[in-house]
Amino acid sequence: MTIAKDIMDTLLSIQQDVDSMTHKFDDLNFSQVHCLHWIGTMENPNVTKIAAELRMTTGAVTKICKKLSDKNYIVKYQNPENNKEVYYRLTEKGQAIYEAHEVVHDSAHHCQTDVIDRYSIDEQRVILKFLQDIYALMNNEAEKVKEMSANKEKPDV
Numbered sequence: 001m002t003i004a005k006d007i008m009d010t011l012l013s014i015q016q017d018v019d020s021m022t023h024k025f026d027d028l029n030f031s032q033v034h035c036l037h038w039i040g041t042m043e044n045p046n047v048t049k050i051a052a053e054l055r056m057t058t059g060a061v062t063k064i065c066k067k068l069s070d071k072n073y074i075v076k077y078q079n080p081e082n083n084k085e086v087y088y089r090l091t092e093k094g095q096a097i098y099e100a101h102e103v104v105h106d107s108a109h110h111c112q113t114d115v116i117d118r119y120s121i122d123e124q125r126v127i128l129k130f131l132q133d134i135y136a137l138m139n140n141e142a143e144k145v146k147e148m149s150a151n152k153e154k155p156d157v
Contacts, residue, residue, distance in 0.1 A: 011134065025097045027071070033101050035064045039074055039088045040098035046087050073097065
């Protein structure tokens with residue numbers, strides 16, 4: 001077994017864990033909790049802004065927001081100057097989840113920083129370069145999938 005295979009297997013395990021991760025916040029999944037995070041963080045959060053931060057489609061975010069609204073975590077509102085645009089704000093219930101998530105996120109960040117600090121600056125630079133390269137590769141693959149999906153949706157003329 002090569003180190004490259006071990007690295008790829010470890011990255012796959014991390015991705016699978018993140019993909020299946022659910023927070024122990026009520027009945028919310030990972031995407032819903034992070035949607036609440038962005039609603040709590042942004043000024044005048046709307047579907048387009050939230051989708052950009054979550055790297056999801058606006059359709060997916062609309063569904064998430066509908067579920068969060070149905071569960072009384074968020075409410076819709078409109079700016080009196082622009083009745084066309086719909087924005088979201090946290091309810092008291094949503095604010096409680098937002099604050100709890102921030103505590104968990106800060107704790108995880110601290111633990112991750114402790115791990116990173118075990119490596120020399122030169123090692124950290126190599127790790128950073130590697131992760132940036134993997135990230136760029138994943139984004140490139142995601143763009144290819146988007147393009148293929150878009151091409152399938154368009155009828156052949």
